Amino acid sequence: MDDTSRALIGSARSQPVSEAAAGAILTIDLGAIRENYRRLKARLNGVRCAGVLKADGYGLGAAQVAAALAKEGCDIFFVALLGEGIALRKAIGLRPDIFVLNGLPPGSEAEAAAAALCPVINSIAQLKAWREIARSLGRTLPAAIQVDSGMARLGMAPAEVEAVASEAGTFEGIDIRFVMSHLARADEPQVAANEKQRREFERLRKMLPSALASLANSSGIFLGPAYHYDLARPGAALYGVNPTPKELNPMLPVIRLQAKVAQTREVGAGAGIGYGHAHQADGPLRLATISLGYGDGWHRRAASAAWFEGMRLPFIGRVSMDSIILDISALPAGRLGEGDLVELIGPLQSVDDAAGHAGTIGYEILTSLGARFHRRYVGA
Incomplete structure (x- = not known):
């Protein structure tokens, strides 16, 4: 789905459909989302826990979910795109940190800085662009650095990490809040790939300036303390998708x-x-x-x-x-x-049952739910 399509869907979702006019009703339990956050926090034993709100809060309303999570003390949110970050900033105000996972499109750095957003820097080019805008504004700007520990999707490749580590002044004007990476197979706890990625993450982050670390997604939280570091970034588990496939779902349905x-x-x-x-x-x-x-x-x-x-x-x-x-x-x-x-x-x-019938995953079911529904929020 391209950015234009996402924008149209988001616009349509922002226009309420009355219960009488709608063909279907989607009830979203914000209280269940809060309880799921509490359950994940309990597993983290004091490690900070963010909330991932990309794709309009997995299709359920990023602004509403953010407000619910804020009541549980969540003050770090992640979105995928700059446009999502700008919209969320307008909805929830200046206090929480909002990180943009996909980084910033070239030329959008000033817009991101004006909205007090934190890019997740995935390449040397993005790093240079953020450093330049910090210099032009005459102030230090926050960011996270993502390294590719073995998923080949986003993040600096090992060769890029080595290059920036040896270059003086690379991070001038940048406040590195987190060094992070993403697990490819966290929902398969027995595979060796998880530990291989964790070790590579350790190796790469040691080349970078000292900063807090973040690796665990929803399923990564259930891999144990070695994967928790300083910040966990759950998404799907907050919304009731089972983070431990083939086992009983530890999350409440949402x-x-x-x-x-x-x-x-x-x-x-x-x-x-x-x-x-x-x-x-x-x-x-x-x-x-x-x-x-x-x-x-x-x-x-x-x-x-x-x-x-x-x-x-x-x-x-x-x-x-x-x-x-x-x-x-x-x-x-x-x-x-x-x-x-x-x-x-x-x-x-459940969402996961519906996904099984469609030959897909719960994430896709949630993010596909349409704009024509009457949306009813409960448990706020």
Whole structure:
């Protein structure tokens, strides 16, 4: 998704949709986010804990999540893009530190400094540009330095770290708040790659000016104290995604997604159902069409189900842009009607369950949730 698309989505999400006008309702439990933060903090035994709010707080509202986390004492936030940082700064004020994970696009350094943002510097070019803007402003500017310890995504490569370490005045005018890196396989605690990255991180950070260190993401927190350093940076775990796959989720669920029934009908044997008549009825069926589809971020390939009063209502036929057909034959006739709500994510089907049906991960489910929902915040 490009920056323009993200901006359009963010703009749409900022325009509230009334419950009556919406086809679906997304309930976001800020109290659960706060409890998840407390649980992560407890595992860190005094190590500071940031909050990652990229992609509009994983699709749930960066400003609202930041306000909730601030009540728990969180005063360091991470976003991915400069535009996200500027928007968050306007929403939450000047006090918390906001770091921009992807660094700054060339030419945007003055805008970042004006918004009191801290770039995560990923290259020599970004380092030079930030040093130059500090010099032009006549003051020291904060930043984090990211090194690539073995993910090959963002951060200074080892050769770059060696180069800047041997160059006098490289960090003049820059207040290095953290030296950081990112784990590629933290959700696989048994693989050797985690310890290999940790050792490489140790080696690289020792070449740089003395500063606090940060390595652990959500799953990294569960790798143990050796990975905690001075600051942890959880994201998905705050929002209820399981940071320990194949084990019980230690986090509380955060969202509930319910869709309205738009229409019900009965069909006979042989009826073709949905696009391409992907399903043929082999007997009489009662169906309900709900107002939610891939246009709302529910993946077209996600063969799943909805729930009503504890009853599983399987999808039947293909997911459409604005609708999904459910088989409601198991319910008593007339029990489900137009305007009633069925549940797609909640106690009976988690974010991770929905991701499994779509062949993806909970992160993608959350960040795909659409702008047409009525968003209800609870537990504030």
